[in-house]
Amino acid sequence: MTPLRQGFEGQEQLVRGENMPELPEVETIRRGLAKVIVGRKIVKFESRDAKVVRFDEKDITGLKIEGIDRKAKMLVFELNGDKAILIHLKMTGQLIWEACPGETEFCLKKMKSPSTPFDTAQGGSLRANQRLAGGHPSPDWVAKLPNKHTRAIFSFDDKSVLFFNDVRRFGYLKLYKKSDLGHISELKKLGPEPFSKEFNTEYLIKRAERIPNRKIKQFIIDQEIISGVGNIYVDEALFYAGILPTRAVKDISKTEWQKIVKSIKKALELGLKYGGSSEDTYVDAFGNPGTMNDHTKVYRKKGQPCGKCGTKVERIVLGGRGTHFCPKCQK
Ligand SMILES: [Zn+2]
Secondary structure, eight states: HHHHHHHHHHHHHHHHHOOOOOHHHHHHHHHHHHHTTOOOBBBEESSSSSTBOOOOOGGTTTTTTTEEEEEEEEEEEETTTTTTEEETTTEEEEEEESSSTTOOOOSGGGGOOHHHHHHHHHTOOOOOOOEEEEEEEGGGGGGGGOTTTEEEEETTTTTTTTEEESSOOOOOOEEEGGGGGGGGGHTOOOOOOOOOOTOSHHHHHHHHHHHHTTTTHHHOOOOSSSSSHHHHHHHHHHHHHHTTTTBBGOOOHHHHHHHHHHHHHHHHHHHTTTOOOOOOOBBOSSSOOBBBBGOOSSSSOOTTOOTOOOOOEEEEETTTTEEEEEETTOO
């Protein structure tokens, strides 16, 4: 290995450690929290860090959580009174919900399946010391909270609490008028959601015409082109589509674009099914690590035989990101 290559490897390690949760991860957290806090009234809100919480405590006290939406990799807590909280977990943000605050022992690690809280939330009784968490996994998942990483605390009318923890403080909570959400900069420049009808072959071809020499992987990973598709899911999607990540977008045929659209959805659906990837920063809202990594075809499979043809999976660095592909199945 040449020193230059080592340099690139080192650089990528840095990036890799700072991976944000991806769309399936954030969606999994959203679904988990939706079961326990939608319909709840915020009886108290405590801000412990003005850099992270960009509004006054009193601005949301007494309001009710009417819904939880996801925009790309951000969460939106919809409140009554035309208000909405935009939450970005960034690299080390965590959302940890606790049924009974102050307990020192809880069942986070004992939870085997997400079906348990789903079931209990639909009629059964919640276990007294239940805790749900999502975002960056760290000892805070099982620590007594609040602690020094706690930046905000929501207290609800059923006595449950939601902690926003963030070691590095890049995450944030911002308050908007619900009706203004469409105009704010974080959301305005995002490309369409991969499961929306705006995301289709014609759209991708139109975008590709403007940047003909962009490599297909870097094209797909661009959040302004498609929302929420990160490194794992791009590599997997391009494997399903049989397309090399280094191809220029101008050389992709219409049939191949159709395959790309289908493959991106397929990769994300698998991510949702398995609760995302746990390798870097992610555990689902019930404390279960995602298992997507057990189901990848090429991602992080360098040197292993391709499941389809047996050829060794290769890895290159593209735009600073580790990129995995089968040199035989992908053209
Ligand atoms: Zn292959």
